[in-house]
Amino acid sequence: MAKRVLVVDDTAFMRMSLRNVLEKNGYEVAGEAADGEEAVAKYQELKPDVVTMDITMPKKDGITAIKEILADDPGAKVVVCSAMGQKPMVIEALSAGAKDFLVKPFQPERVIEALNKVAG
């Protein structure tokens, strides 16, 4: 069965790009969220196998969302996809419980590679 992914990014364009990449590679997009608040709510509702998480988002940032998702489900698998590739931010995301950190712009193969590793 296809692994189900929750795609979290504040721009519709990036959600669409990720959806294309994921669906082409045998993943199912269970849902999309445009900010951290929506991400937490959608996670609880959809219980996806894996989440791609942006960091810089309105209302609630990705790091806070990761913490809340993991507090609710310690087994949650989150891969960060953010343009903010600064060391302190990467460390913060990983220590919040993210499994991997992809810096935008990324090659589609890198996303699939990371998801296969995390969700596989």
Place this chain on the structure above:
Amino acid sequence: MTELFVNMGELKVLEGNGRLITVGLGSCVGVALLDVQNKVAGLAHVFLANSGNHKPSDQPGKFADTAIPALLDSVLKKGARRYQLKAKIAGGAHLFPTAAGASLNVGKQNVEAVRRHLREVGVPLVAEDVEGSYGRKLVVNVDDGTVIVQAIGQSAREL
């Protein structure tokens, strides 16, 4: 015909038969002071509401609190009569309503400051086209005191 362009933070005055033009008013406010009888007009492109501790002598047009008195002074020196003066303003848009720190609506603050300072110097505000979320171009015809406002993708209209 003379055409004077007023850049951000500047103020200029013209008499007779010319035009004062300012382009790209975003959160800035264009303030026109007009004396039609004497064919004198002044235009300021106000950038922020308050000069605070910083009173610029060379760029009074930058702030509402320094621009209005300086503009008034300049049109009076060119021969305008104080009791014949009327004001028209445009601008003060909120271009980035979703930006971080957007609760700070500079455009609205500018409009309110300009209105207040016009009241303080006793020049009646007879027309305005303010706020919204789009930029404006402003053309002041000095001889008849008409002011034309235009936004991107919209037709020009008289204020």
Place this chain on the structure above:
Amino acid sequence: MRSRDELTPMQQDLLRELGNIGAGNATSALSTLLGDKRLDMVVPEVVVCSLPDTMGLVGGPEMVVVGIYITMSGDADGHIAFMLPKDSALSLVGILVGMPVEELDEMALSALQEVGNIVVASYLNALSDMTGLKLVPSVPALAVDMAGAVWGAILAGAQITEDFITVIKAAFQVDGTSLDALIMMIPEADYFERIFSILLGTEAGE
């Protein structure tokens, strides 16, 4: 701290070099986004100018542009604009989606917002690597309007009251297309203080 006299040649040089490194990384990011197209970056400038003169930096006030505005916070504050003429914006989205684009519809604007986000974050990532400072970009805000209105609103957002503004500017051109873009950074005083003390071991204004 933004005034002309207070920046020494050494400090200006340092700002330019940082601008170079930031813009270099932003260029690579943009190039990757555009499917490894070759990009030319004009050497960044540190421009110190008066408010009325800043309009010249964006190619005149009346040109219609897409402007993306991002504020920087974290260990230092600043304001960053990624601006491109409307026709360049259309070309950019066209390259991204692989077909000609004639209108800036919602998806095109979303794409541009994401490009702005990635380009500016890449710029800041390089500055962060260089200085060790954590520089956090805000969610990007976007406007399509006259360059004067867009740039003026960003300057006003920066609440500049000083006579002179320091702007760190970088320009890009994409090989074989009519694509021009600009990154402009208006740092707050604490940015200068931090980077000068980290990289020159001095206090700003010394």
